[in-house]
Amino acid sequence: MLGAFLTERELGNKADSIAQSLSCLKIKLSILQMDLSNLSNEQVEILDEMREEINVAYSQLRELLTTFRLKLDGLGFLPALENTVTEYNKKIGKKIDFSYTIPANTISIHHSIHLIQIIRELLNNIYKHAQASYVSLNLSMEDNNISLVVLDDGCGFSTSQESSRYGLKIIGDRAQSLSGKWDIISSPGKGTQFCLIFPMYSRA
Known part of the structure; x- marks a missing residue:
């Protein structure tokens, strides 16, 4: 539905904002993972899973951004x-x-x-x-x-x-x-x- 109301360029701009948010989450996860002494093994595993999921989402989003730019910039x-x-x-x-x-x-x-x-x-x-x-x-x-x-x-x-x-x-x-x-x-x-x-x- 979102795509019906936004142009491709606007979608690309929103994707840029999401990429910045994901980057911020990656940094915060890295900070958490610097001190695991107060966390249980289960919590450490959850953090690892979260980091992996964010990495996957970030990679997929960068691909979408590349697609947008190749199409929109006419390059x-x-x-x-x-x-x-x-x-x-x-x-x-x-x-x-x-x-x-x-x-x-x-x-x-x-x-x-x-x-x-x-x-x-x-x-x-x-x-x-x-x-x-x-x-x-x-x-x-x-x-x-x-x-x-x-x-x-x-x-x-x-x-x-x-x-x-x-x-x-x-x-x-x-x-x-x-x-x-x-x-x-x-x-x-x-x-x-x-x-x-x-x-x-x-x-x-």
Whole structure:
């Protein structure tokens, strides 16, 4: 019913407000989780569940916001991606080595949404955890397959121990939605390389 009375731009603005509220809740939960000494095991589990649910809601909301912006701003995939790279250049404090060799209007909006979210998740992980001095992002096309490679020279991690991390699960789910194959190569102190390849005509 709400959508019947609000324009898409107004819905996007409300979604921004909700995202801010969720971020505030995440901060407050983090504060609570800093001191668990006065809480029972059951209460600690409830806090963990609340944090996980908020993370899921926040991730889904960010996807909706990306969808709105791709549609409302009239941007194609490349300008939207360039905006993301610019944003993370500032966050990471390093200029990302960015290469894009895909013909114009090749990537559909459905592909765009999944790809932008995968790239944002990867860059956000680098920003939060990698401590990298070099980051590169390459998107190319060969024989009707689109290839994404993101690598950094940061601290790396053990893929066997971290394969269940929430962010990697989201990436895996999105890669599957693109009918794609992906791999992540990393080890402590050796940086990280992520590779995704999917058919241009896959149904996302």
